[in-house]
Amino acid sequence: xxxxxxxxxxxxxxxxxxxxxxxxxxxxxxxxxxxxxxxxxxxxxxxxxxxxxxxxxxxxxxxxxxxxxxxxxxxxxxxxxxxxxxxxxxxxxxxxxxxxxxxxxxxxxxxxxxxxxxxxxxxxxxxxxxxxxxxxxxxxxxxxx
Amino acid sequence: xxxxxxxxxxxxxxxxxxxxxxxxxxxxxxxxxxxxxxxxxxxxxxxxxxxxxxxxxxxxxxxxxxxxxxxxxxxxxxxxxxxxxxxxxxxxxxxxxxxxxxxxxxxxxxxxxxxxxxxxxxxxxxxxxxxxxxxxxxxxxxxxxxxxxxxxxxxxxxxxxxxxxxxxxxxxxxxxxxxxxxxxxxxxxxxxxxxxxxxxxxxxxxxxxxxxxxxxxxxxxxxxxxxxxxx
Numbered sequence: 001x002x003x004x005x006x007x008x009x010x011x012x013x014x015x016x017x018x019x020x021x022x023x024x025x026x027x028x029x030x031x032x033x034x035x036x037x038x039x040x041x042x043x044x045x046x047x048x049x050x051x052x053x054x055x056x057x058x059x060x061x062x063x064x065x066x067x068x069x070x071x072x073x074x075x076x077x078x079x080x081x082x083x084x085x086x087x088x089x090x091x092x093x094x095x096x097x098x099x100x101x102x103x104x105x106x107x108x109x110x111x112x113x114x115x116x117x118x119x120x121x122x123x124x125x126x127x128x129x130x131x132x133x134x135x136x137x138x139x140x141x142x143x144x145x
Numbered sequence: 146x147x148x149x150x151x152x153x154x155x156x157x158x159x160x161x162x163x164x165x166x167x168x169x170x171x172x173x174x175x176x177x178x179x180x181x182x183x184x185x186x187x188x189x190x191x192x193x194x195x196x197x198x199x200x201x202x203x204x205x206x207x208x209x210x211x212x213x214x215x216x217x218x219x220x221x222x223x224x225x226x227x228x229x230x231x232x233x234x235x236x237x238x239x240x241x242x243x244x245x246x247x248x249x250x251x252x253x254x255x256x257x258x259x260x261x262x263x264x265x266x267x268x269x270x271x272x273x274x275x276x277x278x279x280x281x282x283x284x285x286x287x288x289x290x291x292x293x294x295x296x297x298x299x300x301x302x303x304x305x306x307x308x309x310x311x312x313x314x315x316x317x318x319x320x321x322x323x324x325x326x327x328x329x330x331x332x333x334x335x336x337x338x339x340x341x342x343x344x345x346x347x348x349x350x351x352x353x354x355x356x357x358x359x360x361x362x363x364x365x366x367x368x369x370x371x372x373x374x375x376x
Contacts (some may be wrong), residue, residue, distance in 0.1 A: 001324065004359045009211025017303065019307040023305075024176060025369065032288075033152060033271040034197075038215065040215070041215035041218050041219055042212075042214075042215040044215075045215045045217075046214075046215040049214065052300065053176075053345050055231035057361055058281030058366070058367050059287055059364070060212075060283060060285075060286060061214060061220060061282070062214050062217035062278055062279065062282055063279060063282070063359065063360050063363045064219055065164055065214065065215075065217065065218035065221075065358065066217065066220050066221045066224065066359075066360065067221075068218075068221075069218050069219075069221035070220075070221040070224050070225055072244050073187075073221060073222075073224065073225040080222070080225065080226075081147055083219065083222060084222055086219070087221075087222040088218035088219075088222070088240075089222065089286070090215070090216040090219045091216070091222070091223070092210070094217075094278070094334075095163075095180050095181050095208075095214050095217060095277075095334070096160075096163045096209075097209065097210050097213045097277075097278070098181045098278075098281075098295050098299075099159055099162065099163050099180075099181055099184040099185050099186075099188065099209075099213070100159055100163075100185075100188075100202075100205065100209045100210055100212065101206065101277070101281060101291055101292055101295045102181050102182070102184075102185035102187045102292060102295045102296060102299070103185050103188045103189055103192070103199070103202060103212060103292075104157070104206070104290075105185065105189070105292050105293070105295075105296050106189045106192065106193065106199050106290065107199050107292075108290070108296075109270060111263075111266060111293070112300070114190055115260065115261075115262050116268065117258075117260075118256070118257060118261070118262055118298070119257070119262070119266075119270070119300075120300075121252050121256055121260065122256035122257040122260065122262075122270055123253065123273060123297060123300050124304065125203045125252050125253070125256050125272050125302050125305060126248075126249045126250070126251075126252040126253030126256065126270075126274065126301075127249070127274070127301050127304050127308075127309075127332065128274065128308070129230030129248055129249075129252050129303050130244070130245040130246070130249040130252070130274065130327075130330060130331050131245075131305065131309055131312060131313065131314055131327045131328070131331045131332075132312070132313075132318075133244055133323065134244065134245035134323070134326050134327040134330045134354075135313055135316065135318035135326070135327040135340060136246075136316075136318065136323075137240065137241045137244055138237065138238075138241045138322060138323035138326050138327070139318060139320055139323050140235070141237040141240065141241065142320060142322065142323070
């Protein structure tokens with residue numbers, strides 16, 4: 001646990017008071033703090049999911065969530081130490097979540113066998129073309145300055 | 146009870162595969178050692194060997210991917226940490242990433258459609274240049290197949306991190322900002338990892354580009370879907 005959250009800071013005042021209470025209640029403060037941080041992330045995501053549902057926007061809730069949390073951080077409503085411990089942990093292991101999703105490929109072997117060449121061509125073209133486009137446009141914009 | 150044990154077994158096997166491959170990756174740090182592809186491959190091999198269909202594994206998948214939404218929202222933290230770069234290079238950065246994100250989506254969709262792929266596969270390939278959490282959601286939104294999207298994302302990332310640096314060098318693009326942006330826009334986290342190996346500046350730009358590309362791709366998706374006649 002200690003190694004998983006290296007950037008956990010023990011500075012903020014409310015956290016300190018909360019920890020005092022928790023220590024008296026006999027709960028390990030770090031776990032509660034992590035749960036609280038996860039709660040902030042979950043709250044932002046959940047709020048965005050409901051909002052997207054309600055408005056019927058064709059935007060993934062997690063995309064809106066990134067924007068909303070970024071704005072909240074900029075406005076100082078949410079401070080870095082309210083989320084960063086858990087955020088860093090989740091981001092470090094973000095790829096874990098895609099392992100079970102990718103297991104779903106076991107039902108799609110046929111598509112790969114049949115369309116493999118087209119898929120490879122599509123991925124190749126759509127990777128190399130924008131790579132150069134972004135590179136050259138950035139160079140151009142830098143020189144124009 | 147038996148069901149619960151099976152569920153725990155699926156979760157445990159997936160976690161073990163992930164941690165094992167991750168360890169290998171951290172040790173050897175090679176772009177072909179793709180954590181998602183190899184771990185998923187190991188789990189699929191196990192399921193096939195035990196004659197377990199995907200439908201039986203699905204509940205475990207739902208359980209494990211439940212925290213994915215909040216985890217993705219956490220990407221706002223690195224974005225916030227690099228807000229000074231964002232402020233300094235804002236408009237140019239957005240323009241480059243927007244061009245790249247749109248081109249990636251459109252050229253992928255066009256090639257796939259021209260090659261006669263079924264609609265759901267074409268839709269699934271559209272978000273192949275962005276990190277998986279965004280890609281999976283964009284794909285779901287237009288009735289694509291999240292698992293296929295994840296596969297295309299991994300393929301793109303592996304390709305980009307293998308060939309990206311070489312192609313940029315061959316094309317005379319040596320500026321660290323340009324290299325970082327290009328790698329992050331086109332091949333998301335794997336490109337970012339490659340850019341980080343080149344240098345910190347490249348890495349920071351790539352990380353920014355990856356997140357922006359995810360958001361811009363989501364924003365452009367309705368347009369691309371319409372242009373390609375996939376509605």
